[in-house]
Amino acid sequence: MDTNANKKFRPFNAFMNLQTERSDVFEIAVKPVSSPNRIKTFLIAATVITGIGLVVAISVAIALKIKSSDAVHKYNQPLGKIGKTTTSTTRSTTTGPQLSSSTAGLTTTTPAPSANGTWNNWGSWTSCGATCGTGYHTRYRTCLRTSANDPICQGEYVETTTCSLATCPVYGVWTTWSGWAVCDVTCGGGTHLRTRVCQKSSSSDLDCVGSWSQSQACNRWSCPDCSQTCTTGVLNADCTACECASNTVQGIVRNHVNVPLNEASIAHASVPYKTLATTNETGGFVLDTTCEAVEVVITRAGYADVTVVVTSTTVTVQMSLTEYPAISMNPKSRVRVQGENVTFCCEAYGNPAITSYEWMKGGVLIDDTKYPDGYNLTLNDVTISDSGEYKCRANSPVGAVYSASALLTVKCNSTLKNKN
Numbered sequence: 001m002d003t004n005a006n007k008k009f010r011p012f013n014a015f016m017n018l019q020t021e022r023s024d025v026f027e028i029a030v031k032p033v034s035s036p037n038r039i040k041t042f043l044i045a046a047t048v049i050t051g052i053g054l055v056v057a058i059s060v061a062i063a064l065k066i067k068s069s070d071a072v073h074k075y076n077q078p079l080g081k082i083g084k085t086t087t088s089t090t091r092s093t094t095t096g097p098q099l100s101s102s103t104a105g106l107t108t109t110t111p112a113p114s115a116n117g118t119w120n121n122w123g124s125w126t127s128c129g130a131t132c133g134t135g136y137h138t139r140y141r142t143c144l145r146t147s148a149n150d151p152i153c154q155g156e157y158v159e160t161t162t163c164s165l166a167t168c169p170v171y172g173v174w175t176t177w178s179g180w181a182v183c184d185v186t187c188g189g190g191t192h193l194r195t196r197v198c199q200k201s202s203s204s205d206l207d208c209v210g211s212w213s214q215s216q217a218c219n220r221w222s223c224p225d226c227s228q229t230c231t232t233g234v235l236n237a238d239c240t241a242c243e244c245a246s247n248t249v250q251g252i253v254r255n256h257v258n259v260p261l262n263e264a265s266i267a268h269a270s271v272p273y274k275t276l277a278t279t280n281e282t283g284g285f286v287l288d289t290t291c292e293a294v295e296v297v298i299t300r301a302g303y304a305d306v307t308v309v310v311t312s313t314t315v316t317v318q319m320s321l322t323e324y325p326a327i328s329m330n331p332k333s334r335v336r337v338q339g340e341n342v343t344f345c346c347e348a349y350g351n352p353a354i355t356s357y358e359w360m361k362g363g364v365l366i367d368d369t370k371y372p373d374g375y376n377l378t379l380n381d382v383t384i385s386d387s388g389e390y391k392c393r394a395n396s397p398v399g400a401v402y403s404a405s406a407l408l409t410v411k412c413n414s415t416l417k418n419k420n
């Protein structure tokens, strides 16, 4: 009986030890039962089971407690910028010690979490958000967490710094266009050129973007053809036009507010260089020997050219003032995220009408494939290096005008979203 009591007591001692010295408990639990004493074995087993039950109960209680804290809630969220320090402090001071004192023996496979979570290694840097000069790049890391019980990592999960690339190339700057050169033919249609010069501030500057010359058709009228036959009238001496000797056309030229215009030149449209008449003080002119249905062109300094078909013996022509090009719609500043598209609009008017638009970034002409329509500049899939100052230039036969500048600001794609 003594031995039995003694045997009875030993497991109890072991159970008491369980509360403080886990190594003993563990030893008893795993020690092979060498004695055939079934009671001893039973008692040991019963004690261990009781211990396990206690441990499980405590674990459940702890688990419930953890669940009620915001730690689990945090786990389900995308990783915040900074984990809340209060969360980890609460866990380490309240649940931590309880775990280690009472249940450590059975938590060998789930060690008590450390106060702060562990970060995975930083990922590699994203490419520099610029092609030259200074840009930004970013790298990310994730928190090593396998369950809701794992602690939140402290600190930033994203890091952004500047990155420097080769210095940005400097482009030359075009001078303004020269005037149109003399036409290469006097009749029959030819071309003439205007040119501009690329000015570089240093020999290392890159060539200007765009062409150094533009060509335009000129002297499109027919060359004198002495073999041509006239449907009405007879061919004149220099073989440039048919003349109807008995015809006289009287005309008057006025401006946009009906004031007669003197010194306007009248010529056949087919021979515009040969002035046939000039208006007098009251705007009148007389064209002798002009056949009907002939096209005449009226030109005068300060007014846009007018072409009319003479269908009767009297003709009234109204001329409108030449208007230097003027901007009617300036491009507006825009902010875009990388990868988005942007369109800048520019509109101008003039008399004669605007013939072409050009776009410049930072004063440098942009390749005109970017604005096939002329007045709208569209940039697709913008990058940080597209940021800058944009403006347009509207050109007409009598001049050119620049729009106001618009700023394009391209921002990095938001790095604070969806990064876990």
Ligand SMILES: *[C@@H]1O[C@H](CO)[C@@H](O)[C@H](O)[C@H]1NC(C)=O
Binding pocket: 115, 116, 154, 155
């Ligand atoms: C946890 O991280 C915070 C912030 O880095 C630090 O102040 C604290 O000392 C850390 N706690 C432990 C137990 O490492």
Ligand SMILES: *[C@@H]1O[C@H](CO)[C@@H](O)[C@H](O)[C@H]1NC(C)=O
Binding pocket: 250, 251, 280, 281, 282, 283, 284, 285, 286
């Ligand atoms: C101007 O020319 C018209 C047409 O030839 C003529 O009738 C008119 O008298 C002229 N006026 C003057 C002031 O010469």
Ligand SMILES: *[C@@H]1O[C@H](CO)[C@@H](O)[C@H](O)[C@H]1NC(C)=O
Binding pocket: 337, 338, 339, 340, 413, 414, 417, 418
């Ligand atoms: C911005 O980043 C998010 C997430 O990485 C991505 O889904 C989205 O397509 C990106 N947007 C642009 C405009 O690149």
Ligand SMILES: *[C@@H]1O[C@H](CO)[C@@H](O)[C@H](O)[C@H]1NC(C)=O
Binding pocket: 339, 340, 341, 380, 381
């Ligand atoms: C940008 O424009 C291109 C071509 O028009 C189009 O395919 C693309 O969807 C546009 N992108 C955005 C972000 O609107």
Ligand SMILES: *[C@@H]1O[C@H](CO)[C@@H](O)[C@H](O)[C@H]1NC(C)=O
Binding pocket: 345, 373, 375, 376
């Ligand atoms: C150019 O911009 C104007 C003004 O926003 C717009 O009305 C027009 O539709 C655009 N044209 C094209 C071809 O996108």
